[in-house]
Amino acid sequence: MTFNTFLRHLREGAKNVFRNGWMSVASVISIIVSLFILGVFILLVLNVNAIADKADSQVQIRVYLNLNVDKQLRETVQKEIAAMPEVSKVDFISKEQGLVDFQNSMGDEGKDLLEGFDNDNNPLPDSFKIEVYEPTTVPFVAKKIEALNTSHSDQQPIMKVKYGKGTIETLFKVTQTVRNIGFVFVAGLAVMSMFLISNTIRVTILARRREIAIMKLVGATNTFIRWPFFVEGTLIGLIGSLITVLILFVGYDRLAAAVGSDISLQMNLLPINDLWQWGGLLLILGVLIGMWGTTLSLRKFLKV
Amino acid sequence: MIEMQDVWKTYPNGTHALQGVSVKIDRNEFVYVVGPSGAGKSTFMKLIYREEVPTKGQISVNGFNIGKLKQRKIPYVRRNIGVIFQDFRLLPRLSAYENVAFAMEVIEAPKRQMKKRVMEVLDLVGLKSKANHQPSQLSGGEQQRIAIARAIVNNPSVIIADEPTGNLDPETSWGIMQLLDEINFRGTTIVMATHNKDIVNTMRKRVIAIEHGNIVRDQLRGEYGYDF
Numbered sequence: 168m169t170f171n172t173f174l175r176h177l178r179e180g181a182k183n184v185f186r187n188g189w190m191s192v193a194s195v196i197s198i199i200v201s202l203f204i205l206g207v208f209i210l211l212v213l214n215v216n217a218i219a220d221k222a223d224s225q226v227q228i229r230v231y232l233n234l235n236v237d238k239q240l241r242e243t244v245q246k247e248i249a250a251m252p253e254v255s256k257v258d259f260i261s262k263e264q265g266l267v268d269f270q271n272s273m274g275d276e277g278k279d280l281l282e283g284f285d286n287d288n289n290p291l292p293d294s295f296k297i298e299v300y301e302p303t304t305v306p307f308v309a310k311k312i313e314a315l316n317t318s319h320s321d322q323q324p325i326m327k328v329k330y331g332k333g334t335i336e337t338l339f340k341v342t343q344t345v346r347n348i349g350f351v352f353v354a355g356l357a358v359m360s361m362f363l364i365s366n367t368i369r370v371t372i373l374a375r376r377r378e379i380a381i382m383k384l385v386g387a388t389n390t391f392i393r394w395p396f397f398v399e400g401t402l403i404g405l406i407g408s409l410i411t412v413l414i415l416f417v418g419y420d421r422l423a424a425a426v427g428s429d430i431s432l433q434m435n436l437l438p439i440n441d442l443w444q445w446g447g448l449l450l451i452l453g454v455l456i457g458m459w460g461t462t463l464s465l466r467k468f469l470k471v
Numbered sequence: 472m473i474e475m476q477d478v479w480k481t482y483p484n485g486t487h488a489l490q491g492v493s494v495k496i497d498r499n500e501f502v503y504v505v506g507p508s509g510a511g512k513s514t515f516m517k518l519i520y521r522e523e524v525p526t527k528g529q530i531s532v533n534g535f536n537i538g539k540l541k542q543r544k545i546p547y548v549r550r551n552i553g554v555i556f557q558d559f560r561l562l563p564r565l566s567a568y569e570n571v572a573f574a575m576e577v578i579e580a581p582k583r584q585m586k587k588r589v590m591e592v593l594d595l596v597g598l599k600s601k602a603n604h605q606p607s608q609l610s611g612g613e614q615q616r617i618a619i620a621r622a623i624v625n626n627p628s629v630i631i632a633d634e635p636t637g638n639l640d641p642e643t644s645w646g647i648m649q650l651l652d653e654i655n656f657r658g659t660t661i662v663m664a665t666h667n668k669d670i671v672n673t674m675r676k677r678v679i680a681i682e683h684g685n686i687v688r689d690q691l692r693g694e695y696g697y698d699f
Binding site: 168169171172175186378381382383384385386387388389391 | 522543545548549550560561562563564573574576577579582625
């Protein structure tokens with residue numbers, strides 16, 4: 168192929184996008200629709216993942232001490248817990264601090280109920296707030312802490328170990344399921360959009376069957392006929408995915424700003440700067456789909 | 472130039488379109504192919520430009536054994552054969568100029584040479600002034616002239632014309648015939664299937680009559696010979 172012929176193919180491919188008018192628009196729209204759904208889903212899965220990660224890291228263990236534990240024993244227990252390799256942090260919450268926290272967490276109405284309790288008749292025990300490195304080890308660490316009662320045989324220091332038994336296990340299951348379903352769904356959507364688009368392109372090529380037959384009568388080789396179509400498909404894929412990425416990112420930016428400024432939601436979406444690579448992925452996918460769609464659909468009609 | 476030896480063609484649906492045709496067409500000849508509809512004229516033409524392959528027998532065009540041609544060699548053989556059809560078969564979204572230039576783009580002709588040559592043939596068919604018109608903006612006769620320009624632009628040795636005047640009024644038809652005669656005069660072999668009695672009887676050339684898949688008559692300066 169001479170350079171001039173190559174330029175000719177590029178020119179013809181670009182012209183064809185315009186010559187085909189509504190057919191091109193239809194192809195572009197079908198690319199936009201499928202990539203958009205795909206993109207929304209990717210963003211959703213990414214954010215659910217981030218939220219799940221955060222929820223994981225917030226899982227903690229509360230250890231309540233018996234009321235008669237003295238300062239020395241308390242510090243020994245704290246050291247023993249801190250020495251466990253899974254544990255990242257141990258905070259001591261005194262019964263006084265516990266009462267204040269409790270009152271705060273009850274809000275304005277609950278304050279009345281707790282009135283009358285002060286440091287002299289505080290019903291709450293001292294406690295530890297424990298964080299671990301790996302959330303899945305929580306049940307295991309909780310058991311280990313409970314076992315400290317057996318090692319301190321003279322006086323059992325621990326009244327109760329709480330870690331939201333059940334809730335944590337459910338949370339793990341839910342986040343894992345969301346991830347799995349999410350990825351299966353994204354993969355399925357990607358394949359589906361490919362077929363949708365290759366079908367649209369097939370329709371446009373079907374309409375041009377006669378032209379292909381004429382070109383072959385004039386002595387055009389298959390390669391010569393294929394190139395402009397190939398360029399056209401690539402351009403349509405590029406245009407479609409560019410528009411999609413633009414819509415997605417502008418929309419996401421607005422949404423993230425809205426979510427971030429709404430205090431009652433108490434959450435932030437992933438910052439848009441972390442997501443550019445996914446935009447790039449959608450662009451590449453769009454172009455590949457365009458190329459693949461034309462090549463696949465053309466093969467049938469070139470056997471004239 | 473074109474030679475058929477005992478050529479048979481049976482379509483998958485069982486139609487025996489050609490049954491043992493042997494013929495020889497020399498360089499620079501002008502041949503009418505006549506006969507009733509469905510007699511095998513179109514199959515005869517299609518075999519020459521390799522749209523169909525013979526079931527049996529040999530066809531050679533310009534020294535190529537057309538029946539045994541490899542799929543990817545077909546385009547190169549077709550570049551030496553100009554084809555003209557009743558329904559013109561122009562690329563609908565290209566201008567007259569672009570349609571003719573397409574045949575030269577296919578053979579990767581240099582750009583400058585292409586411009587010159589395309590304008591030259593458009594001038595020859597008398598449509599230089601309508602180079603930028605789309606096919607839909609041209610009359611039937613004009614479209615056929617563009618098709619002829621496309622067919623001759625690469626100087627093929629043969630032109631295959633399948634009822635080129637079939638869709639045109641008598642006056643326009645004569646214009647097309649004069650053009651084909653001129654092209655033949657310049658040295659191109661022309662094989663033309665036709666139903667036009669006036670043309671065959673007036674512009675006397677070799678006549679090959681096909682009926683029921685056989686050549687029943689082959690005369691130099693022959694007559695149309697049918698009453699329709």
